[in-house]
Structure formats: structure tokens, C-alpha cells
Amino acid sequence: MESYGSVTYSEHFLISFLATVGFALAGESFNLYRPWRAGFFKQLVFYTILSWAVALILVLGSLFFTKLSVSFSRVTFGLLFSLAILSLLGWSLCFALFLFHIRSKGFNTRNVAIIGLTKGAVRLAEQIQGRPETGFRLLAIYDDRAPERLDPQYHSLLQGAVAEGVTQAKQKKFNIVHIAMPLTDEASVKEILYQLGDTTDNVQLIPDFFTYCLMNATMAHVGQVQTISIYNNPMKGGSAALKRVEDIILAMGILTFIALPMLVIALGIKLTSKGPVMFKQHRYGLDGNEIKKLKFCSMTVDENGATVTQAIKNDARITPLGAFLRITSLDELPQLLNVLVGSMSVVGPRPHAVSNNEEYRKRVDYYMLRHKVKPVITGWAQINGWRGETDTIEKMQMRIKFDLEYIRHWSLWMDFKIVLFTFTKGFVGKNVY
Template sequence: MNKSRTFKTGSNSSAALYRFVDLTTLILTLLLAAAIYGTVISNNYIIVLLIVTVGYLYTAETLSLYRSWRAGKLRHMVLIAWISLASAFALLFLIAFALKFTEELSRVTLSLWFTLSTVGLFISRGLVRLYKVNRRKLGLSINKVAIVGATEAGANLFNEILQHDELGYDFAGFFDDRKPERLFKDMDFNIEGRIDSAVEKAKAGEIDVLFIALPFKAEKRIADILLKLGDTTVDVHFIPDFLLSNLIHARIEHIGNIDTLSVFESPYLGAREWVKRTEDILLSSVILMLISPILCAVALGVKFTSKGPVLFKQHRYGLYGQKINVWKFRSMRVMENSAVVTQATKGDPRITKFGRFLRRTSLDELPQFFNVLFGEMSIVGPRPHAVAHNEEYRRKVEFYMLRHKVKPGITGWAQINGWRGETDTLEKMEKRVEFDLQYIKNWSLLFDLKIVFLTVFKGFISKNAY
């Protein structure tokens, strides 16, 4: 018997359209730039075109430019397209400089090409978006949708539908069998009918898309609904409850003919792992070269202001909870690295005068860029805690160890949002973990660059760092 997969990935014709539009824009703008300046398109320019298109598509895929943009914002799309274009041209100049064929290219033509491409990507995407919006205003590409289950997950989905008119969704209402007191309390639901009523409407062709927002524990009811919808053409989507929607990355996998749903998984899958490592190597190499004078000055400051070694090595949990040695400039008179580690507090007598300055300005963390270069840490990620603190808080904070699905970072989403320094209350640690999990769930290269940028202005100095 030929078994078919229960889950499938829906085709994204919009993504294919945008890829085609982008590549066409890059080709046409190069031809236009050459025509304006009178440049002959030689083999060198064909090579240049290949470099730029490959670099553009690689960066665009990395930044998730071609995900489902049915609810995407035009300015967000254009911004990522421009970042991808700038990255592609930067790659072109690096390769051209390394291979020494810059003299064979017209700088004016390339500059004109870049300018025309920037404008072209904006105009072409705007036209495609305008075409889609107008189709939906004319009643084309409109889907009648309904939600089964007046739950928190259903309420969140409904709010997203309300906020995005460009989805082309015509909402038909909520359907639920439960009494009003059992519905989600934070929203006043307008129940259109019982669940069987939604099934009948789907069979009658009055509903195009049906979202099931019932909790997992209602598996028998869900199975019954799916069985009844089996002889309809309605699109059915299951909206996971909090266990999937709020944690890390939920993803369908296939082991032979068996479907599995991953719940706790690293966001760095496939090429993303290579992207993240490339980011870490490039950024850490550049930063280490730039801060080398500061490293020398700080090392001398530590050496001449207190007795002891310049660097302090402390055990931390790294990726997948494996122990690593994290390097810091020594800021204390003691070298604690035992099963019990006392966090630094305000006015802590263990901290040297120079060490207090280092901790306030985060200069004591600079040697960790070597940890990044060696692959033990990342530039951006959850801050590593002492092993003793990990063992303490993993028993107190829910999902604490999920922080270790990624490498620890020098800076992170929690730190730039003010959750750094001493965690003298359980609430502070819970907030730090909350922001760390937000980062892991929403990771992207663009998100990393945003955090790095914000760190420059608000991540180094903190009133909570002692």
C-alpha cells in the first residue's frame, strides 16, 4: 500500500514570483547601466552578474526574504532586498580585488548598476504588491476562513488576521461546542455555531480555510473533525497550543513514512549553521583586529593594579550543555571556579578598583572574542552562566536548559533589554531566560546584526553590572 505523508509543505508561488522578479531586475538593470554608459557586455560582466546574483540569493535566503509574504510588510521586504543587494556587491568587490580584475570593469557602470538595482527592486516589488492588493480588493484571491476553538491560540490567530488586511482573508467566525465559561477568558468571542456547523459549511463550500485551534488534549475531537472533513476540499490547518507556539522551533520531519513534530530544536539547521559560523568568524576576526590595542592596554592595567594572572578562566555550559572554558580579564582578587559561585554584588570587596571599571564597561568580556573564533561561543546568543548557577536555576526556571540549544554569546537579546548583571531574584532570571528563548525562536542573521548594533549603544555599560 502506498502511504502518503500526513503533512506537506504548501507551495509558495509568491516566493517563486519574487525570485523571478529579483533576478530579472538584476539582469535588466545591468543591461540598462551598460547601455547608458556605453559599456560592452563581455565575459567579465557575465561573471560579475553570476557573482552578484548568487550572492544576492544566498543573502536573501539567509534573511528569509522568500518566506510566505502574504502578510509581509513592503518596507520590510524592500529593506531585506537592499541589504541582500549591498552584501552581493560587497562580495563582488572582494572577489574582484582578490582576483585582480577590477581594472577590467567600469566603476561607473557598476555604480550605475547598483543604483538602478536599488531603485528597481523597490519599484518591482511595489508593483507586484500593488497587483496582489488590487486583486484582493476586486474580490479575487479571497479566502473565507473560520476558526474551530475559542482558545488562546485561536484568539491570537484572529488578532493576526485583523491586523493584516493584505492576507485576503474573509473571517467567517469562531465555532466551538463548549459553554461560555470554558472559553478563553481574555477575549469576548462571538461564536457563530457549533463545530459540526463549521464542518457543514465547509462541505457546502462556504469555508475555504479552516483553522483548528483546539488543545492537544482534545485529540479525539480533532480526529473526528478531520474525519468529517475528509470528503471536502477545504484547507485545514492545525494551530498548536503554547507548547509549540511559544517554544523554539516546531518543524515537521519525516522518518520513512512516519511524521514527527520537533518541538525543542536548534534554529541553526542545514545552511543556517554555516551562516551563523561564518558570521562569527568574520565579525570576531574584524573586532579582534580593531580592539587589539585595547586588549593590550587592559592586560597591562590588570597586571599592574593587582596581583594574579591577567586572564581568568571559568567553566560554563556551551552548546548542548557541554562544558567549555570562557575567558575574561581578571576583575577580582579571587579565582572562584568551584561548585558554589557567589555572584558579584554592588560594593563587592572581591572586585579590584580597576576590575570594577572593567565590569562596568564590559571590557572584562573582550577575551571571549577568542572563544568565538575558536568555535566555543558566538557573538550573539544567551550569556553563559557559571556551571553552579546553571545547576541551581535549571530546577527553578521552566525550560531553562533550552538556552543551550545554541552557543552562548558575548551579547544577547536579554542583555540589550536590561536583563544583565546580578540575578538576585528568581524573577530576574526568569526574565533573562524569557528573552533568551525569544531570541532562539526568532533567530535570523538580521536579528543578530540588530543586536550587535544595539549593543554598541546600550549593551556595554549597565547600572546592573557590578
């Protein structure tokens, strides 16, 4: 058998095959091969690197268990894998720039029409017109109402009544037709869908988010009965396993660096105040089941009853060391142990006191939907400035808004951004006491 140095060509081929298969499978799992019309190049780069990292782990694991690692040059191995990822990223960049260029010239585009100028339609139109790289071109909007009752910004795109839009669709003027009629107008929506069934257009229904708070809505079925899941957890099946792996890697990685600082904090608490170093707070976890969240003691009281008073500025209950721990979020570090045992996650909606949950679920719409995922250490709301005291209902509403937005749009890329921004602006806040 021919060989190159001490490694045979067949062994080189095997390593290349494993890397290719590993990258392909990981890329499929991360939806890397989606049609990136959304134009999010940063996500494309992130998932390409992540897929290649999985392939690298697969190859290294195979070399270790087959004891072939001693036969390969570390320098050559590292150089080849580095060149490979640079080639993949270079190809992705060049192809993305190529698509952006030809779409800006009117090629590789999809002609779009919208039926019904509702608020959902306006948001869709803004996305299409604001992102030319997506390759969508909004040609017309149809609505039965008089133009003076509609958003004047889109009068130039109004091409007539709904019936005219259906006629144009039958004449193959569009590739995609979005129906943005209010879902309460069931009869009209049903008739439009029936009429568009006589076309070859891709017909998409825009849910009325101002009527329904859809949460990862998906098609499901019970036996032969088709259903739509309205409030759903985005992290199930493979996604749940991926999220759990992410949590374990992040928690163990962070604990490796902060174990010694945590011991110093624990010693400082013991020397400067009475009572335990850590305590357990009762919180709602996944699906509203109660969990016990660990924290460093930062106050002279441990409130876990029916009434919990939020910390305020110059709160007399906060110890001198506790004030520093709370402002810098260092009191939250023990929650990494909650992450390891699986009761919490690293990224998502922050848990509130049980008493606060019971209060605000009656005052804030869709409040309890934040418990469709595990409670966490840091989240989308926190890095956007909604951290700390919620002394007004408006502050809590904004926090819930960002929490639900996270659940709707969850991805590894979003988690990566949140962790990154947590280190730059998520640990402190003007409302943190």
C-alpha cells in the first residue's frame, strides 16, 4: 500500500472522508444549507465555523481511539484544517457578495405581492424594502379598503382590490403571495386561499401577532387530525440536546476560570457577615415547575415567602460586600451549578421571585410564556438594559417583551451574541441594587 511518510494514502482519505461527513452532518443540523436570503452573513460565518469544529472533533476523536494520531504531523494537520476553514469562509463570503450583487441588479429575485395592508403587512414590507440582499421584490399590495384608510407610505404600491390581486396571481405576475388579512376575517381568508389554489404561486399566511401571541407555532397532529401548536418550546428533540450540550460546555468552561474567585467570594462573605455563604431561592422553572436557585448571600435577610420585596437603592438589608456582588452580578455565579444539574440554562429569560410571578402574571399579557424554557443566568432582556429593579409595570412589560422575543427567535447564534454582550454590558446596570 502506497504511503506518504508514515501515513498511508488510505488513512489520509479516511480522515478527509470523516471531516467531510462530519461537516455535512453538522451543517445540516445547524441548518447551514438554508437559502440565506435573510442576508445574515454573521450567522453564516458562525455556523460554518461551528460545523467545522464538530468535524474537527470527530476526526480527532477517531485518531485518538484508533491510535493513528501518533502517525500524523501536528503542524501539517493544523495547517490543513486551518486552510480548510479559511477556504470555506472565503467561498461563503465570495458567494454571498456575488448573490448580493446580482440581486441588486434585479437577478435571482422573487416577485412578491401582499394582500391586506395590515400592521403585519407593513412590517413585512419594511423588511423586504430594507434588505435588498434577500432577493425579494415587492411589486404590489392589494386591499379592499379606500386608500385614505391605509398607510400613506405604501400608496404607490397599492394596485387595487383583493380580487385584482388574485387575478394578477393567476396570470403568473408573482412568485410569492403573502396574505396579511386579519385572521378574524375567516370567510375572506378562506375565499382568498381557495382562489389562489388556482395558481402556482407560493402562498404564505402572515399571522396577526396583534391578535395572537404566537410562540414557535408549528404544525402538529393527533392521529389524523391536523393541529397548530400556538405556544411551544423551541428547544425540543435535537434542539433540546444541542442546548443542553451548550449549557454544559459553557458552565464547565466558566467554572474552570472562576472556581478560585468563587472561593475568595465565599471566604469574604463568611468573614464579613453572619449566616451561610449561599442560599436557595424558590423560582419557577421549565413549564412553571418550582426549582431552587443558588446565590451568594448579599443581604441580611432571606426572603422566600409569599411576599418578596425587591431590592432598591440604598437598601439597608444589603451588606457592604453584598452591594458589590449584586452590582457586578457576582452573586449569581453559583447558578452555574444549577446549570450543570439541569434545572437552569445559561441564556434565556431570567427567573423572578415566585411572589412576583403570581403578581405580574395577572398584570402583564403572556407573562407565563417565558416559562416555556428553563430560567437562566443572563438573557436578551438583560443585555438590552432591562436588568435590575422593576418598580413600574412598564419596566416589567419591556422585560417580558424581550424574553418572549428571545424564545421566538432562539438560535445558537443568538445565544452566542448574548454571552458575548454579557461580558461587555450585561453584568452591570443603572437599576441594579
